[in-house]
Each structure stands twice: as C-alpha cells, then as structure tokens.
Amino acid sequence: MQSAGKVSVHDKFFDIGGHSLNLIHVNQQLAKQLNQSIPMVEMFRRPTIRELASYVSGDAEQVAADTQSVNQKIRKANEPIAIIGMAGKFPGAKNVEAFWRNLKNGEESISFFSDEELLEAGIDRQTFERSDYVRAKGVIDGPECTKSERICKKYQQRASKC
The missing domain is CATH 1.10.1200 (Non-ribosomal Peptide Synthetase Peptidyl Carrier Protein; Chain A)
Structure with a gap:
C-alpha cells in the first residue's frame, strides 16, 4: 500500500x-x-x-x-446515482444482475482454500505456508479465463469436484 x-x-x-x-x-x-x-x-x-x-x-x-x-x-444521503451500462464477470456471479444480488444479500463470493486444495491445484507447501500468502481467490466460472488467470482453471476443477 x-x-x-x-x-x-x-x-x-x-x-x-x-x-x-x-x-x-x-x-x-x-x-x-x-x-x-x-x-x-x-x-x-x-x-x-x-x-x-x-x-x-x-x-x-x-x-x-x-x-x-x-x-x-x-455527497447527500440517499442521493440517486445513475448506472448507464455495465457488463462483467464476477466471482460467484454469472452476470451483473447476480453480482448486484450477491452484494445486496451480503453473499461471500471469494473462495478460500485448504492445504489439500492448494496442493491439488499445484501450489507447493512452502509457498502457501508463508505468512503473506493469501489462501483466497475470486474464482470466475466458465472457460473465459484469460492467460493471466491460468490458475483459474485449476480452481474450477477443484470446485467441480465439490
């Protein structure tokens, strides 16, 4: 920061x-x-x-x-705002409507992973036992993962076994 x-x-x-x-x-x-x-x-x-x-x-x-x-x-309390248009992919939500529903209902959309799940995803124990390692990820469903999100597919495979 x-x-x-x-x-x-x-x-x-x-x-x-x-x-x-x-x-x-x-x-x-x-x-x-x-x-x-x-x-x-x-x-x-x-x-x-x-x-x-x-x-x-x-x-x-x-x-x-x-x-x-x-x-x-x-800004004034309850001042209206206008959202002109929005599109996106979000963890735990297939579309914008599901995303807003999750926000409104306080749904947790971040996935947290156990030692076994991280090992299964190919992450070595030395890495995930570090104090600064975050055992969480916003997993986006679907094959649309970008190259920078290669690990997404491993997490999706893990999720499909649940």
Whole structure:
C-alpha cells in the first residue's frame, strides 16, 4: 500500500491507497489479533477504521449516526446515482444482475482454500505456508479465463469436484 501519511479514522481504505489484496491481509491480521473472524463483505461495507471498529465492538448505530455527517460532506444521503451500462464477470456471479444480488444479500463470493486444495491445484507447501500468502481467490466460472488467470482453471476443477 502506498504511504498514506497521517490516517484519520474517517479515511476510507481504498481512498488512501488500499486495494483488495491489502484488505484480505488486513482481515487476516485482525482475525489473529482479535481472535474473531470478520466476513470480507463487512470489510467492504465498513471502509473506515471507525466503522469497522464499531462493527467489531457491536456499537454500529452510534457510529452510523456520527459517520452520516462526515459522509454528507462528500455527497447527500440517499442521493440517486445513475448506472448507464455495465457488463462483467464476477466471482460467484454469472452476470451483473447476480453480482448486484450477491452484494445486496451480503453473499461471500471469494473462495478460500485448504492445504489439500492448494496442493491439488499445484501450489507447493512452502509457498502457501508463508505468512503473506493469501489462501483466497475470486474464482470466475466458465472457460473465459484469460492467460493471466491460468490458475483459474485449476480452481474450477477443484470446485467441480465439490
């Protein structure tokens, strides 16, 4: 992650240079430190330190009220937006409609893999036992995987055996 300098509890993770892989790493570190699993969808729903701390502590209503005034500076609450057109492939969703349904319902679309599954996919034990190795991937169904997603096919083979 790029150097963010001084970070406020109101700064959004992605606005200060974070990306999805960083967020997975943060999720894993929080799980270790707090001895509590936080669903990835909640990490995306609560992109600020304050919102996430509130979720973890169970004090979401108070932070929601405090955060609303901060967010109003950015845009008005419930301000409508227009999506002109959208297409894409997403983990756990065959089309855009399924993707939005998953988001709305808080469906986890990232696949997490055991030692056996990683070995079966051809990943050596030395690699996946590293502390910085992420045992998760957004698997996209279908033969449309690009060359850069060659491992996708191995994950798909694993998924078809389930």
